Amino acid sequence: MSVASEQRAVPDWAAFGLVLAFAVGAVALGGCSQTPVTQPLRSLERSGAVSFVCVGPDGQGRDINDCPDYAAGANRLLALVTQTLRGEIAVVDLTAGNVVDVDPSTPGFSFLPVGSNPASIVSTPGGVATFVGVAEAGKQGIYALPSSCLGPPHRKSDGGYEQVRDLTSWPACKLPSAPGSMAILVDPPKDDDGNPAMPPREWASCGAPYTDGAGAVGQAVAATRSECAADLALETNPPGRRKLAVALPKLGEIDIIDAQQLLDRPPGSFGACPVERRIHPEVDLPASDIKQPLPPDLQKAGCTQPELNYGPPSQSYLTRPAGFAVSGKKLYVADEGAPVVHVFDVSDPCNASEQPPLLPESFDSPGRVVTTSRVAVSPLTTDNKRFAYAIDEMEGSVMIFDVSPGSADRTPIVRPGSPWLPFEAPDRLAFSSPARDITFALRDVPIPDPETGVAQIGEQCNPDPSIPADSVAAGYRTSSDLTRGASPRKLRGVFGFVMLASGQIAVIDEDDFDARCRRPVGANHSSTPDFRGCAGDPQSIDSYQTGSGSNATPTVSDEASCNVVERHRTRSANFVLEDSTTGVRAPALRSYPRLHTPQGSVPPEGVPPRLLGVDFGPSAPAQVFVGQTYMTRGDAKNPLDIDPATAENDSLVLPFNEPRAYAAKEDFTLTFQGPIMGDRNSGVLALTSPDFTDPGAFFCDRGVEDYDATKAYAKNTLGMSQNLDSFALHHADYVQLESAVPDGSDSYWKTAAAKECGGAANGHYNCVGAFGTPDVPTVARDLTIRAAYTDHLVVEPRGGVTMGTIRCCLPSEQKYTIRGGDQWVLVGSKSGFRHHMTTASDGRCVADCNPRRALLRGRAFEIVTQAQADKCKKKNAPSDCPMLGCVVDSVPVQPDNACVFSSLSARFAVYRGDAPSGRDMSFGWSTTGGFSPLVADLTSQTSSVLPLSMVFVPQIGQLAVADGAAEGLALVSLDSVAVSHLYY
């Protein structure tokens, strides 16, 4: 086929073959390793899970609460970390701050060998033993590691050494399938003989006769071994027999195994596990529809949301128990096979009883079967609430359940405030990366009572100006210089932690003891939230400050919003305020907006269109930060002029209702007839119909508004009753074709299809004349959208040419975009074009009445005065008169006018200039001071991070993260919310 290739001459192949291997090596085998990979030497490799034990100086286990041993410094806190690739357990001595080499005679770090694929690990609370579940193909089982053998072999009394730690060191047992999660349950002793003098009694195994628990010390087989002894009878906190709960996902069961019986197995043996009870979790779904209770702000009369009511799927499920969470006497079990989170009463592990499960659902996708991978349960909050988090396995989001005493709802909580945060599902925490693990922490930094000297955990900050300033509750207030008291990084209360696959740990507010002191000074007694999100303040408090005038002292942080701290929402990393020390941390304009024309900064003739802020309400004048200056309409010092007749600067205002609605920094462009989407290359004009097809475009999801939708908006929202058709024709979105006319030498012009537009002789010339070039297009390239469907548009030429001419001049695939009609289109650099369109059952693009999407707006219609409108009645009326939809008697426009643009993060009005606005005329501005979530970043040292599991270690007040990539074991301090130690 290729003649040219025959002429390619390459001299002396063999001579430079070796060289070429290097010369071309840089582009060789993209799938192989062409660049030498430098890997730092690390002792830990592919960590998977971690457990902690406390051991004494004698090497025996101690109660976990005996570590750290601040008094004597004798006990050591050990982290046991699974090494998934090598089938080992790494030992990290947190007290000494090093990784333990259990076989110093071998070069490199040696760890404790267990079977391949260690999947889970748990330790007994008294530190006597640790159990490792391994998923090695064909050799699935549990290995029991006595704490007495977690280090290098000891020297024995006879002068010799204990045996090298290997697989024969550990009692082990075989399971019928790979184990999943494990937990230690406690079978409490029985004290029912009525004789206080007699000690409580335990049973040696489920169903066995009760015996004297204390008398069991030293009696077990493993307790008498000369090496690696393990006696769980020594553990007394909490008292009771230790049981091991092991999930077997493939079999859909949870096995209960007596821990001491496993330890008593001969080391090196691998017989079947001594299972005492097999629990088969049930998928107990309600027979009737499951309904998630909705907050008031998601309820709207006349707008029936199809997702409100939905019944359980009819299919049957095979349960696959996944993550465990033990909370008091309850065991919560996530399920990767069924849409339930199982709840067991394990007050008697031998007779665990299943209770009605939690019901994971999806508010946004009610038909989806939601399975869960991990679950965590919070401590009780100060208002006696308890919450469970569960990770949506397939979505990576986190659902929150109310599992408080007496709570009846078993579905994910639908949080209030969703209209201000429409991009996060109302019933789950969503992140930029999938959640991998979750946990809770209760912590406090209590202030001692000056009178009693007692520091009480759980005291809440009180901003009431009337309480004594020297009271404990007042002592938690933010200091005027923001250096003490309530602050973003001071974690007092109950907090959730969500570990993301990307290596961040997000902090979730659940019960911030200081929440009441994090707010603006101003009070709002009304039950209707103001633009700061404040509502329902006590009548007794006019403002949250003491003193007055120049002596006024805030009793709160004086942040911009009352929603800085919200239950079940991500925590802010910053004070939401403007301060000379903290900088711009509240939503602010970097500068006033500026008008640009397609020709550059040359202003149009006459009065240009104006972009101006609007009052928030009758008693809330327009106000906004511009840089660090707070501009307010009517303010003598820093006035914000919003009257188009007098304003020197264009402007807009930024509502503070929800700080999380703002990206940290963002650039906005408000463009007349601006594109609502980026360019696409796969549009096709049908030959025999006015259909413009692009099945992958998902036009409704992109917010396309066609003729009918525009007409309905004019009638229902703008209140128009006349010129509706004309208005819709001008304001409906349109397609702009951006492909080039085929080159004059293109073989297309020789085809019969090209004859209609001039063929080989004149086709190219004719078509370029009619349609221009992509850089200098003519209006002939514009197609009004008469009807929009998710995969195609019904169009008609906007510029006077026929569809046949368009097809002839612009054949085959089309590069195109879609622009708003005669209106201004707002696009954010991060938020994009916001809209409230959705797909109807027939595929048509229609407006969504869901109140959650009410503030999703990206289109602004120009406002004209009556005087301007009257010009349209004259003979030489401007050509854009049919466009007029917002006519007001006077300016500035009233706050409640339908033509005021009011969205999540902007509020303004666009006033028409003397001349019609032109395509691509635009206002641009930037915002800063947006929301920054508080996260602990595991990637500060390296991006090679793949966190797999996380636990809160209350004894040291830190989170421990097992990393499957380079970081091994990371400890995250909750004082600094940052990585404090890395062990690798």
Added chain:
Amino acid sequence: MAAFFRRLTEGALAAVLVAAASGCYSPGHGVDPPLNSIYFPVGMAVSPGATRLYVANSDFDLQYNAGSLQAYDLDRLRALAPHYCTSDADCGSSQHCDLAPTDQNAQAPSHWCVDSSGPWAGRPCGALGDKSPAHRVLEPGRCGHLDPIHPQDGGSPVVVASVGIGAFATDVLYIPRPADAQGKSQPGGRLFIPVRGDATLHYAEVDDDTKSQHTAFELECGQANNDGRCDDQHRVGDNPDQENTRGLRLPTEPFGIAATEDGQAIAVTHQTEGKVSLFVNDASSWGNGTTSFGTGPKLEFVVGNMPSRPIGIADVPEPQMVTVPDPSTGSAISYQPGFLVTYRDAAQIRLFRYYSDQYASSGEPNNPARPFIQQSGSIDVSANASSFDSRGIAIDASRRKACERRCDIKTGGGAAAFDCLQSCAGIPLGVYVANRTPSSLLVGQTRTNASATSSDDLPRFYRSVPLPFGPSRVIVGDVIGQSGVRERRVFVVCFDSRRIGIYNPDTDTIEKWIETGRGPHAFAVDIQPPAPGVDPSLDTPGYAYGFVGHFTDSYIGMIDLDRQHPTYGQIIMTIGNPKAPRASK
């Protein structure tokens, strides 16, 4: 030393000039490759009837003037491989099961059938002999290497055909020939090989061993009249005048390759140019398969404007519902086949759709069809800390297809069948990507939505499984499970760390690490195909093997993929004599 450097400089200069000017492949100059040897294998494919293993060799160090394409006899290879046994009854009459320690088995019973008498009596590796422990470190596997030309058992060669191809092949893809317009089966299929050396797509006619009609050759690419190498007719992408109406030539460095299920559209990534090319291999490109072979595929379109260094590519299996008319409209749902592409330089997966340009041509014979491929969507990968440097990608449609098979069986066609297929279309596809930042297997799936086909075909990744260093390729295939039935697995090849992970999607675990020799790269699964009419999910295959091409040392490893065997996930036979790269000698 000075002479060496001068030679080095001249050689490098020549290499760069040649590469920059017109590619590297020049038949007729230099040393002819030993076509029967394995030399930097980069691609493998198993014929649909599992009688042939096709291997593309890249001639990576340019010791020769060409690469090669080989066909191996899989029946012979399976016969030569050790056979697991639990008792003598599992073995032939002249063999017994090696269960007890003996001198012949070096006190290590193999649980393989061994000869009961003769020169290899009691020896697990028979004529292959045992490898030394030192060799096993670099080349895992108990037995010595099988000579593919002169097998040690004295039987016929396992290499049954070979042809020369351009240097720097990257992969090989088998496409069965579709039935003709009347639904009539035609013989033959095609192999497609992207070749970086001359920036072409090679193709060869081969047999389809599942059809009743067979071709009379093993590999046919015009080599008979071209010194054993594929002729120009079978190297496409370099003739803009003949192949397309757009004047297109294939960009440099073609790398990944995938084809739509019907084999009509073939997409190729270009690893240094940020482009994806489209070849059309439609019905007109095939001859009758016996006396004529058609025009072959044609380069039709090249799409750019994407992140640089696209690498992996996989076709998105079509939901069956798009192939039958919607009873409510009488016509099939508009659907464009798609491909997912991974990038080294972007934490993204992009979706490209193939357009046959039917709108421009259907019903209007005067309108020329200009097939094209375009970016249709993209999704950011956020399942890792950075998620850049994605390599191989694989898509698993087994759950959806199982559902669709049930539709055929249960509904008997008509509206009920369409409804059934529509519900099946909502079953997500499993998507797997080898990612290197950090080394991990990204696990995701397509999402159900309100589109006409229930999904936009873009995956969302919800899991990241840690891997050792250097993951490069991902392959979806089946193994024999512990109960003897076919089970789905994902194989992820880690080039740098000499391992292949067998990921079980059901348990979300790497259930086994296969320890390989140096540079594992190409991989293919050879499992007994189900008999006609047998539901694959109920099938009990008689054998399951994996074949791994060791790029660095140029040999092939045969892996036991039967979980009932203790040798599951181990190399049990090696084919070809390992040869270290000359630079390392």
